[in-house]
Amino acid sequence: MSTGNPSEEAPARTKRADALRNQQTLLAAAAAVFVTSGVDAPIREIAARAGVGMGTIYRHFPTRADLVVAVYRHQVEACAEAGPSLLADADSPLAALREWVDLFVDFLVTKHGLANAMQSDSGGFEALHSYFLDRLVPVCAQLLDAAVDAGEIRPGTQAYELMRGIGNLCVGRDSDPRYDPRRLVDLLLRGLRRPQAS
Amino acid sequence: MSTGNPSEEAPARTKRADALRNQQTLLAAAAAVFVTSGVDAPIREIAARAGVGMGTIYRHFPTRADLVVAVYRHQVEACAEAGPSLLADADSPLAALREWVDLFVDFLVTKHGLANAMQSDSGGFEALHSYFLDRLVPVCAQLLDAAVDAGEIRPGTQAYELMRGIGNLCVGRDSDPRYDPRRLVDLLLRGLRRPQAS
DNA sequence: TTACGATACGGAGCACTGTTCCGCTTTGTC
DNA sequence: GACAAAGCGGAACAGTGCTCCGTATCGTAA
Structure with missing residues (x-):
């Protein structure tokens, strides 16, 4: 599954016009439904919204993940591309990392x-x-390495683990005023810093 | 729901012997099934394991949470009670907090x-x-406060938020060798420490 | 323009799960 | 032993994921 590129402007030659149209309709419908019902909204709901049968969804997006990926591809891409630019523009690698993580958290929450x-x-x-x-892990790794090289943070943390940790911190009941993922992510990043030499 | 105490040695006078027996059987079956199939195992599976009908489960434990709570009550209790003792025995409040968090993480993972x-x-x-x-939040708050008073960590972190953060870090695919919740929890606790004065 | 094969579509149907509800059984008591 | 209350079992209903195949639509070649 999903080695192919089921969405977007594919170089696919052999595709019928109605199929292409449906794919777009589906993407739009899914995006709308995700906003109101979350990414695990019933497939039937998305199908109904798009005015197509369920078979059509499964044909275009064999797994739910394929659909979700297609819907958010642009945003993930943008986040990934923001990494290097932040690194170039920010005051320090750690500052860049922080801003990039902010971007990622915003996306998730x-x-x-x-x-x-x-x-x-x-x-x-x-x-x-x-x-x-x-x-995203490679992008994060680049920022992490830069911050290590600059001596701002301790070495030894894996980008994969950090990303998962950040992702995990964003999980949970939405909008509980007592829980703000950002504060905890900030704590996590502080934990990364090397101890101030005295 | 669940203000009552559906499990354990209740002072309930008016309960039939078979009902009590079933309650215990159910608890044991649930504990066993949780180990192999996780806490969201199908109700039918637990019922079958216990050799009772589904109605019986719902009568004793109206919601799934009631059942889970009943199964793990002892362990949660033990964890809660460990807080004050650790505080009394450990080298410092922060050390106590760390050990206590370890206990909690162990329990979850x-x-x-x-x-x-x-x-x-x-x-x-x-x-x-x-x-x-x-x-558990009150216990955590006590440890947190003690560490703040001792000047080991910065003030301002809420116990509720910290507990949720720790809980969140323990979420996810079990036993991915690349992800160890403990390392990230450690990072989180480091982030709590007040900057070393230079 | 028409005819025809390839492509895509729709949604009935099956499997699985949560949850309720009520006729039947067991228990405790008199 | 008889009876009411308490408890039990599981059929039945509803929501969901996913498959499968008869039918409709598209693109093309005549």
């Missing part, structure tokens, strides 16, 4: 249940996990 | 999907969230 889905170990979301992490 | 369930915002697990947190 504004999507109902996305973080949950990404870390969940069931429900056909495994591919989601893979895609997001494959794309 | 050894239960398939417990952390997930606890933070999930659906599936009838809300009560679970409440029970665990109601019981």
Whole structure:
């Protein structure tokens, strides 16, 4: 599953016009439904919204993860691309890392249940996990390495682990005023810093 | 729901012998099933294991959370009680906090999907969230306050938020060798420490 | 323009799960 | 032993994921 690129402007020659149209309709419908019902909204709901049958969804997006990835691809891409620019523009690598992490957290917390889905170990979301992490971990690693090289943080932390940790901190009941993922992510990043030499 | 105490040695006078027996059988069956299939194992599976009908489960434990709470009550209790003793015995409040958090993390990671369930915002697990947190947050707060008073960590962190953060870090695919919740929890606690004065 | 094969569509149907509800059984008591 | 209350079991209903195949639509070649 999902080695192919089921969405976007594919170089696919052999595709019928109505199929292409449906794919777009589906993407739009899914995006709308995700906002109101979360990323684990019933497939039927998305199908109804798009005015197509369920078979059509499964044909275009074999797993739920494929659909979610297609919907958020642009945003993930943007986040990934922001990494190097932040590194170039920010005052220090650590500052860049912080800003980049902010971007990532913003992305996650504004999507109902996305973080949950990404870390969940069931429900056909495994591919989601893979895609997001494959794309973003290298970017994070670059920022991390730069900060280590600059002596701002201790070495030894793996980008994969950090990303998962941040993702995990974004999981949970939405909008509980007592819980703000950002504060905890900030704590995590503080924990990364090397002890101030006295 | 669940203000009552459906499990354990209740002072209930008016209970039939078979009902009591079933309650124990159910608890044992649930504990066994949770180990192999996680805390969101199908109700039918637990019922079958215990050799009772589904109605019996729902009568004794109206929500899934009630059952989970009943199964783990002792362990949560033990964890809660360990707080004050650690504070009394450890070298410093921060050390006590660390050891206590270790206890809590151990508890969570050894239960398939417990952390997930606890933070999930659906599936009838809300009560679970409440029970665990109601019981443990005060303990955590005590340790936190002591560490603040001792000048070991910065003030301003809420126990509730910290507990949720720790819980969240324990969520996810079990036994991915690249992800160890303990390392991230450690990072979180480091982030708590006040900057070393230079 | 028409005819025809390939492509895509729709949704009925199956499997699985949570949850309720009520006729039947067991228990405790008189 | 008889009877009411307490408890039990599991059929039945509802919501969901996912598959499968008869039918409709598209693109093309005649």
